Amino acid sequence: MTPDPLNRLVAQLAKLPGIGEKTAQRLAFHILRAPGEFAVDLSQAIREVKEKVHLCTRCFSLTDSELCGFCRDSRREERALCVVETFADLMALERTREFKGRYHVLHGVLSPLEGVGPEQLRIKELLERLNDSRVEEIILATNPDVEGEATALYLTRLLKPMGLRLTRIAQGLPMGGDLEFADQATLAKALSARRDL
Amino acid sequence: MRLLGLQLQDFRNLSQVQLLPSPHATIAVGQNGQGKTNLLEALYFLATLKPLRAGRLSELVKWGASNARVTGRFLLKGAEREISVEVGGGTRQAFVDGKKAASLEDYFGGVSVVAFTPDDLEVIKGGPDARRSFLDRAVFNRFPAFLRESREYARALKNRNRLLREGAAVEPAYLEAYDETLAKAGARLYARRRALMAELAPRAQATFASIGRTVDPAVYGYHPAHLSGDFSQADEAALAGALREALTARLRRDLDRGFTSVGPHADDVTVTLGGRSARAYASQGQQRALVLGWKIAEIENLEGAMGFLPLLLLDDVSSELDPERNAYLMNYLAKSGAQVFLTTTDASLVHAAAAQDTLWLSVSTGQVREGLPDVPA
Incomplete structure (x- = not known):
């Protein structure tokens, strides 16, 4: 008979995404030893992550103070604002170290099928935030799928x-020349949107 | 492309089949209800992942078995590939050389089939649904990206219909955003179908002229319903604009009914004979010739586009055709050099398609064996 506290830990760990019963057991023994x-x-x-991390009151990314690091950082450009679906998307954009503006996290996309409408997203907050800001350009960086596209069009x-410059991230082939691995729909789109040199 | 070997396990009434098809004609002979069509359907399912006859996936699995499996060894662009598909528990999984195929697009790298079945007549006689899926099958064969594009459209459509059902409570900008998404995805489908028809219709019309035994010319056309402007010339952006306009113009009606009444999902293919609807005015024989004209055009079109002939599956077609048209078809098959699979209840009907290297199969109560069936005394 395994002791109850160990069973409880295994049961909790097994609820994590990507963790099965066996892995949960291994992790539990690791913690124990x-x-x-x-x-x-x-x-x-x-x-602490539960107690201290919450949404930034301005851009709705994650933070442990009232405003997140991106909103507090005075070196970041205030004229460009990038709208993303999730915090994970924000992190992906940050990894490029290309974008020096601010962010706004919607926390989802418009999806009638999933019952997510404009009220469920941080759209009202985006509009309020723009009222008294120095933003000149908004980059819509939602995913290039049906729901992401519809969300970008809705925001447009x-x-x-409001007279701002609105831009949409481009779509096409991934860098690195893996033409051979691209799916046919992406390739077909890239081919039809080809440009003159 | 050539099929070198075919293996079936627990597929419909066929528990175990293993055969090495002829590079030209493979002919399965048997009485009705013995499993001939199941053999063709297995091959069709392998190439398209869709059942040939309407029904659920689970119907493909032999009664009492948990899984069905179809495996084909193909010679594709000079290399031998093993492609298989497994059905069980209501889902299917495709494998290429023993490895799970990640996406359907990977899987459809180069296998294509054109099937002739007695149900094809529905394409002329039946409703727009039958004609649309007939058209889309040909579009997909020609443009593999169409699979994904039509799924995107279907998703946008479902989303918009859901919004329509929510009715007056929906903010106009929200609905407009989905209108535009739908219009863009729809314009892509319009352009694909138009491109296919431009290639296919002239060939189909020419083929019909040689088999129709009718003075009146046949015309196959695709003209989206409720769309203004010149469809044949508009570019994709203009098509998206026209679809948006139509969506706006029909919004009130669509809100009342709770679904979208205009777009590629609601279109039809028109087939006319001497300017009159083939559905209403063509004879049974002419209707069969119209379908045949389309199919042969599709084969030639695929050969032109891909550089090789698709596999041809003919399910008991000869018994449906009059002797002269049947002779035309059999000669066409023999001359085309395509790899062909035929089923028939009467071997004499398909003799013209057979040659020295024909593989004859006899099918009886779910058993497939080589050779012609014994003639009952």
């Missing part, structure tokens, strides 16, 4: 009357 303060540190890290309708 790990030296020193590991288990205490882990539990504290888990507790709301934002166009």
